Amino acid sequence: MILSITSALALFVLIALSTVVFFASKKFKLPYTVLLVFVGLLLVPIVNLPFLKNIFGFIDDMVLTPELLFYIFLPVLIFESGFNMNMRKMLDSAWVISLLSVVSLIVSAVSIAGLLYFIMPMIGIQMPFIVALLFGAIISPTDPVAVLSLFKECGVPRRLAMIFEGESLLNDGTAMALFLVILSVALTGFNGTETVLGGIFDFTMMIVLGIAIGLAMAALFSKALDFTKKNEFVTVTLLIISAHMVFITSELINHSGVVHVSSIIATTVAALFLGNYSRNILPPKVDEYLGKLIEHMAFVVNSLVFLMAGLLFASSGVDFVHLWLPIVITVIVVALCRLIAVYIVTKPLNAMKLESPVPSSWEKLLAWASLRGALSIIIVLLIPEDFTVDGWTSQYTPRDFLLALTVGCILATLFIKAPLIVPIMKKLNISTEDPLKEAHAADLGIYFLLTERSRLLNFKNKGFINAEHYDVMLAHVNQQLSEAQEKRKNLVNQHGQCIFDQSLHLSMIHVEKNVIKKLLVNNEVSEKTYRIIYSKLCLQQEKIEQAQHNDIDPKAYTDRKNVFDRLVNLVLSPFGQDTPEAQLQQKMEYYRAQMIMARKAVQTIEHMQTTFDVPTFLPEAYEEVSTRYKRYKERSGEKMTALVDLNKDQLSPYLMGLAERALAVSGAKALDYLHENGLLDEALEHQIEAAYAPNGGHK
Template identity: 35%
Template structure:
């Protein structure tokens, strides 16, 4: 039997790979094909030779303690805390208020709809279903949002909502489940439910912060030992989840059972790891992390969605009985999502200072709400013997809720997921920004020019005939001219747009150079984060066509900048520098970044990229900006040197020694990689260099 289970797991993995390839070919969302494929596995398993296919079954424990922490960590690790702060009201309203609106709407409207159709379904059952189905799943939607070019802020809001409403939904699910198991006792039950809900959210968040910072510190201590670092990131997700569950079982204060939401705790600890802990990792590990966790999330999602299809086809409730309740609840859930979105965002747009969320975005948020793994996990945690005094059906409450949940998930995957692209286009949400539109035309122009150059090269090397060369040249030249004409016709104020494009490019160059400087340990984490935050802020301002910051220091005069500086002083940074050292290193880093851009701008003039940035006025404006920043930074560095010459000289000496040490090791690695020296010599020389006095 054990062999059948192992064979089933690996067959399902192979099956999911085939589905992934089919998804790429057909452009049908991957998760949609997975549930369809899972449904087809049941008749396939009836063949004697393939009976092992269904041997591997989803259990509540497997879903809850193994798959769920993986899915949460992978989603939360890459979300930036700064983006959450900038959209905190929108995300909070959708993830908490919007979810509660949806839950209670589904509960009451669902009961009323069932009564109209002659089904006597208790209110607690529809409320429990409301909590289960109101949590959105970001897996399929976010990939579609990116594919069809949804705005970055809209994507962030949806991602933030999907992450946080999992915890909210699970907390309220547990409250309703507790009431169903132990009965409703009026005001006492309501107050206990509210208390439990609040402790789960707040307690889970605080515990997640603690675990996130603790594991970040542990990673810092083992930095350089890549296997230990990766293991710690694996542990932070599951350890936080399991400890939160353990605390929830054991912690009793003044007779009250205190519960922490394991989902919220894992979510918060993952966000801390992604925004704080990643800077404690070795460079190789930090770059490998996304692939490592992306693979695990892919595997978990593949198995969950395939087995979701198996679960639906193996329901004991007859499809003839279930079909009408499923259709009723699909309609109720669609309406509930719309009500929760328009009500929540309507309030947000009126009372907060955050940028308003347009109506067409609201339409997409309403339609693009897929359901997935978290709903299945909650369903499977319902006890098989759960019942109520007035439940008089042949099937159990769990079987009933499972049927309408899986039916609703199928609807979102088969109908909503396959139409999101059309809805995005219909709502004009995929409209290109001015700099994107010009980049589109100019990139095509550059491609056609490069093809012309390549054709000439092929002809000169006698790889094609003269006739073929002329045909290719004529074709690409015509395409080039067409694109240039389209660019002129469709672009207004082209000089300003080219300037924005060039600024985005130079900011990207600075981010790459900054990461390299940090990799070489020339700066500490605090200075790296400070510069990175400014560059990201500048990039977003340019993309939104807002005025650029007059100085790289302007950002830190804002309340957010001051908060960040305060947090950095309180952080667990291992490199403690004086204020003078911090200032000088900060200005020196700015100087290196600015110099990198100025050098690159000089190279662009003699490279193919000039085809894209071909506006002399725009080019000159950007050069002037960076020359001004360079002069200003040089003056600031001079002031620091004049005031603290001995400290600065000592810092420069230490920095030079560190750089020379890195160059020495890089040279040694190159010699070994090119097999100029043997592994024996490499280890011998490395050992000698490690013990050389610095």
Template identity: 30%
Template sequence: MSSGLEQQLIDLLTVFLIAGGVGALLAKIGRVPYTIALLLAGFAASIAGLEIDITLTHDIILLVVLPPLLFEGAATTDIDEFRSNFSVMLTLATVGLAASIVVVGVVSTRLLGYSLLLGLLFGTIILPTDPVSVLALFKQVGAPERLSVLVEGESLLNDGVAVVIFSALLALVEAGDSAADLATLEGIAELAGGIIFSAGGGAIVGLAAGYLIYRLMANLDEHMTEIILTVVLAYGAFLVAEHYLHVSGVIATVAAGLLIGNRGREYAMSPQTKTAVFNTWETAAYVVNTFIFLLLGVKTPIRQIIAEAELLLPAVVLVLVARAVAVYPLTEIANRFSDANVPRNYQHVLVWGGLHGSIPIALVLGLPEAVGPRQQLRVLVFGIAAFSLVIQGLSMKRFLRAVGVETSGKEEELYNLLLTRAKAVDEALDESERLHERNLIRTDVYERFQREYGREKEELNTVIRDLLEAEPALLKQELLQSERRVLHAEESAITDAELSGQLSTELAEDLIAEVHQKQARLDRGETTVTSDIEREGYREFWRERATAFGLDVGEDVLDETAMEELTDESGSNTSPLDDETEGAGTD
């Protein structure tokens, strides 16, 4: 007779055995995202009566499953894209989420017969999004990076805010309060204050913990130890924030992941450590997703869902409408009053791609018995999650095509392959130089590395140049991406000048506003690189710029004599700024 532990191990092995079969099948078919295929396999196992006695609980999802998924997602997010889109993502994850919750709450009073407070709680449970399946498909079809960042970034922030609101509303339900208690000015202020405190506190905890681990990693060069440190960070930040400081563990883990995945990757990891750390987290996320999606399928109460179909179908429509009510108006407002510029087809994807998975399941499983219709809520949440993951997830590829989202073709795939190889060659050259400086390889070996990789680098640069000449669209894409990074550096330099007192706040704001205008043009696919600064127009150009920023520039400033002296001193028709730029480019 098997002991309890042995049975748990057998069940766990059964889960991964099914997952292995699904993976082998997909290797041959390759048309369905892995996570959705696992969910369908779980449904099949449930219908077939396969017993897998692993209890899916609120704590297992939040404490075991969620931290690695959040950390891996944040660590692999491009911080520049995240920063560029932060305002619209934050708006959707706060104001948008609140608006959607209100829509679900109000309609639920008529549709489901719930009290307003219970309807709001239902909205808070079901509206957090899970982008795993969508992002896997985005990667498969080559969807634009900005769209991926918008979907994932909004989801990461959305999850943290939703958990905070859920805790506040659940406390009111357990206390026997009504929505009228929440609708007072004091109630709204208390809820908003709690959200700000929890989210802000979580961000501080995550950044502080992330910085501590970052400093430790910067002084280490042992990839196994650094992997362990990132595991400690992912779970430690969540636990310390959530259970000891009572702030958002979700936001803490996301903040820590963003710091380690960007600053840590660039400044604290050797090439070997980067490969080891990110491969480990990719594997961890894969294993955790395998576990959670298969179990979601197995534990979905299919018969009860069928019995509640009359309520479930309107509830599915309600959740989609509530999502749309938030996304379309708020993104349009953000487009009008900021440099967000989220295209309409991206807005469609944000609505249809707002899948609901592990967070809603975790929250509904955490409902106490004091919540009356707990069983019905479980059926509705599992049913809506199943619909969104299967129907919306499987239709996403066609949906992208229908709304006109451009996906990468063969030329772009080749270009990305060449760029990745070129980056790998640069890393190899840098690493061989570092090893040589530390006397870890002989000079003749170092010179051989430099010759071989140097030759490959030249060949790659030639091929990339030829490809860009043959494909103007790729050249424009590279130009836009490069400009975006340059503009971030420009904005950072202006901010530094303001902080050091070299520039007044008013002028700094004007300069930054111009940078934001350029960024808005980039978002519309327009390059900001022009040939305005020609030799003959140099004086007029800078006089216009100076006047625009409130400086009184007379005729004696930048006159022809001064320009001639400047030219004579430099010995060419370039400015000192051009010389400095030229020199910087020869490294």
């Protein structure tokens, strides 16, 4: 596509239209992507009406091209999914996700090809097996966008949502690699065993090299972030371009002809690494800004893909009415093969008990809710327009025929399957029942309402509201507070006191994570110490979420799920050990950080518990958890004091540097206060830092 003034206008009109569709989807409670495709389908005939064509005819100038989809849109979608994926949660279901994304996809592609190869001749369409296999690879990858949006609205178990999202993330690369291998065979010809073995080798090497390239480039970007993490603009820019840099570099390697790399897998691995390893060291403000920016970019790209897909379907020139029978047959075959592909993986996996079983209701939903979307559109458009094979006799080219089948399957999943997902979930009794989450929400909700009640009294005392309005608003808040307290009482009756011990312990972990991140940003702990403590907190959080908070090992800080940390440590291990002085400082950092974290956690819940006339937390839970953390604080303080007494001379320079950094943090807080109250602009801030901050403001 050559960008012209009309195509540029069409681009921004479509983005504006997608925002209108988004609001409409929320109002009418319809899946957003479904509504986008529907609007796209209607847009072409509407704008081509005689009295509208001269005004809105430019919409046709913006078209989906393979280059636009492949090099611009696809990396954004892959990166957003991988960057926000929790690797530890995904590894809890590693077997089912990996088997669904590889074995299930291959089974689906082959079974679709086999059935279509035998059925299509019965309705007068000779479909060579290689074309059927090509279609199997195109239509087998799943798209979770519409499904996950429905899951968020009605609530599902977190593991089920993770299986859907993890499968979709990983099967994109598998599907693309399989498609490219099959397309290569279709273009060069089939030579028996040699072709089969060569295809398997190429498929395997594309995946392996994709993983290697992804890790290598992610390591380069991660190293760059070590130098730029204090500058949010440079950091965000590096991470935003990383997806396209990895993807396009992989494609350049492919174009060299030396080796073939899966650019999708390379980008996926890089996104997982950057999101689960490098992201942890970013300052909270940068992380929050980056997360929103990536989410917004993915929203715009997804909106354009699905909206323009509707435009593409409506203006493709393929006679869908003439092809209605093969399309209907294909839709049924694809649905049946998905069912087979799911059960062929989950049944043996449940029998072997390698991880938590997949319930029968989940298996049914995995089979039904496997919608197709963006990747299938991208893949089918990669087929050359002049592509043909021996034995093809249809009046349509193989590309147009496969496009028609792909469009039919996508529309069927969006307009038939998607609207029925929620009713099927209700029938299967799939819902989120998380007592810990409910208990946590109850505690925090009560604190929120107590704060509201206190502020109301403050407003009344200051004369902001009159007595009549105060009484009405107070009655409403008290009613909500009574309901929240009653809900908490019911949770205690159903699940026992321990669920609120877990909830409060979880709150402490969240406070500790926030504190250790601040200590890293303020240079009060090294990255190595930070990663040890952060990993330890992640392990403890998982124990709490699994109702095993009494089994927490306070010394444990790593396990098999710390994939990227272990990989980095393995790579760096040959380059030498820390000096005795560095080890001593690290131990000091560790004890001091543990003491500060425990102290801040105790202060936080103590403030929440004692600020109001009614306690926020259940007294028994508060006493148990606060007492435990006070012991943590005392032990860490004692260890730190003993370490300083034994190594006063060696630690003296370090302690002096620590004092200077703490002073710099106090200065930064003073500048933040001036900013919040409008007393300072950026230029004056730099001037004050240069004049008064330690080391001229270079903290």
